[in-house]
Amino acid sequence: xxxxxxxxxxxxxxxxxxNALLLTVVWAFLLRYVPExxxxxxxxxxxxxxxxxxxxxxAVLVLLAVLVLGLVGGWFLAGRMLAPLHRIGxxxxxxxxxxxxxxxxxxxxxxxxxxxxxxxDTMLAQLEAHxxxxxxxxxxxxHELRTPLAISRTxxxxxxHDPEPDVDALVTRLxxxxxxxxxxxxxxxxxxxxxxxxxxxxxxxxxxxVDEAVETLLPLAERRxxxxxxxxxxxWASGSAALLLRMVTxxxxxxxxHNLPAGGVVRVRTEAxxxxxxxxxxxxxxxxxxxxxxxxxxxxxxxxxxVRDDEHAGVGLGLAIVRSVVHAHGGTLDLEPxxxxxxxxxxELPG
Numbered sequence: 001x002x003x004x005x006x007x008x009x010x011x012x013x014x015x016x017x018x019n020a021l022l023l024t025v026v027w028a029f030l031l032r033y034v035p036e037x038x039x040x041x042x043x044x045x046x047x048x049x050x051x052x053x054x055x056x057x058x059a060v061l062v063l064l065a066v067l068v069l070g071l072v073g074g075w076f077l078a079g080r081m082l083a084p085l086h087r088i089g090x091x092x093x094x095x096x097x098x099x100x101x102x103x104x105x106x107x108x109x110x111x112x113x114x115x116x117x118x119x120x121d122t123m124l125a126q127l128e129a130h131x132x133x134x135x136x137x138x139x140x141x142x143h144e145l146r147t148p149l150a151i152s153r154t155x156x157x158x159x160x161h162d163p164e165p166d167v168d169a170l171v172t173r174l175x176x177x178x179x180x181x182x183x184x185x186x187x188x189x190x191x192x193x194x195x196x197x198x199x200x201x202x203x204x205x206x207x208x209x210v211d212e213a214v215e216t217l218l219p220l221a222e223r224r225x226x227x228x229x230x231x232x233x234x235x236w237a238s239g240s241a242a243l244l245l246r247m248v249t250x251x252x253x254x255x256x257x258h259n260l261p262a263g264g265v266v267r268v269r270t271e272a273x274x275x276x277x278x279x280x281x282x283x284x285x286x287x288x289x290x291x292x293x294x295x296x297x298x299x300x301x302x303x304x305x306x307v308r309d310d311e312h313a314g315v316g317l318g319l320a321i322v323r324s325v326v327h328a329h330g331g332t333l334d335l336e337p338x339x340x341x342x343x344x345x346x347x348e349l350p351g
Contacts, residue, residue: 003085007078012070019066023059031055084113088120100128133298148181188317190246194324199240206235206244206279206349207270213249214268217256225262226283228252232270235277237349239329244349247325248279250318251345255283258343276331278348285342293337297323322347 001009034048046054087104094102103124106117155173159165193199214230221228237244255266264284271278299320322345326333331349338344 004075004078004082007081008071008074011074011077012067015066015070016063019063023063084108084117088113088117091120091124095124095127100124100131136299145181145184148177148184151177184317190243190321194243194321194328196328199243199328201238202241204237204239204241204244206237206248206277207232209241209245209248210252210268210270210279212245213252216249217252220253221256221266224256224259224264226256226259226264226266228256228266228268230268232268232280233272235270235272235279236351237277237329237331238351239349243325243328247322247347250322251279251281251347254318255281255343255345259283259285260341273348273351276348276351278346280344280346282338282344283342284338284340287341288337288343290337293335293343296335297333 031048031051034051036048084106087106091102091104103121104117105121106114108114152174155170155177159167159170210230210232214228218228252266252268255268256264259266266281266283269280271280297319299317323333326347326349329349331347334346334348336344
């Protein structure tokens with residue numbers, strides 16, 4: 001039986017039982033005190049049997065009428081009550097068919113059904129955004145993975161048709177292209193590992209990771225004329241040391257690469273708070289639009305000033321990896337443009 005029929009039968013059954021109890025009360029407290037026969041000289045006075053014969057058929061008719069009324073009224077009321085569920089079910093079927101743009105938008109007062117519909121709409125919006133992001137990521141990843149292969153094929157075809165190919169130059173160029181493909185593949189694997197959260201947690205001091213990242217990237221900063229200013233207190237977080245080191249390294253490298261042509265500064269600070277560990281990375285650079293800053297953590301987003309032949313051009317996954325690592329550790333990542341140019345990034349992780 002459908003839920004509507006069950007509710008209708010329940011309403012009808014409740015009404016019949018309630019009326020039967022009322023009739024029982026009438027019998028128990030009224031009729032049983034009436035004698036079977038009443039002898040009086042004043043004329044006919046009905047006894048208990050007379051009252052029962054007159055009362056029982058009418059009571060049965062009343063119970064049947066109540067039953068019919070309960071079924072009809074219960075069917076109508078159940079339909080009104082279950083109407084929101086039909087809309088929610090239709091939206092769920094559309095979502096199952098792949099249409100995530102549909103929304104229930106249930107009108108009426110805020111009750112349990114309205115709350116359920118609003119939660120379902122929120123879930124659909126999140127699924128739609130996540131699916132769109134995954135599709136963009138897949139399209140961009142396939143393009144980025146195909147590019148090195150296409151370049152390698154072009155180089156080999158040119159060398160094959162060249163009567164006097166420069167083998168050394170060909171090998172050097174193929175090595176560069178292959179290195180870029182390996183770097184992209186490793187970045188994708190790291191991004192997937194961070195998204196899954198498949199790592200062992202341990203106490204990690206962010207200040208030590210900053211020292212290691214700065215030491216690694218100091219030659220790059222010197223070549224670009226960027227000053228590295230690192231400092232701060234010991235800030236202990238709980239997580240994967242390898243992933244957090246990659247997070248710090250990506251932030252510092254991004255700050256060095258996206259900086260002024262000369263005389264740039266990168267400032268790195270760590271701070272220990274009562275319930276969290278904070279990493280601050282800010283750099284000088286060109287003035288950034290807020291709408292552009294909101295998209296830099298998406299995969300395969302590159303700064304306009306980054307060139308393809310740069311040794312640290314990256315694959316457009318640096319800040320995307322940072323975001324995934326921070327979220328996998330249960331932290332928050334805030335990016336905001338500096339008024340005088342550059343970017344300020346604050347990563348706060350559970351202590």
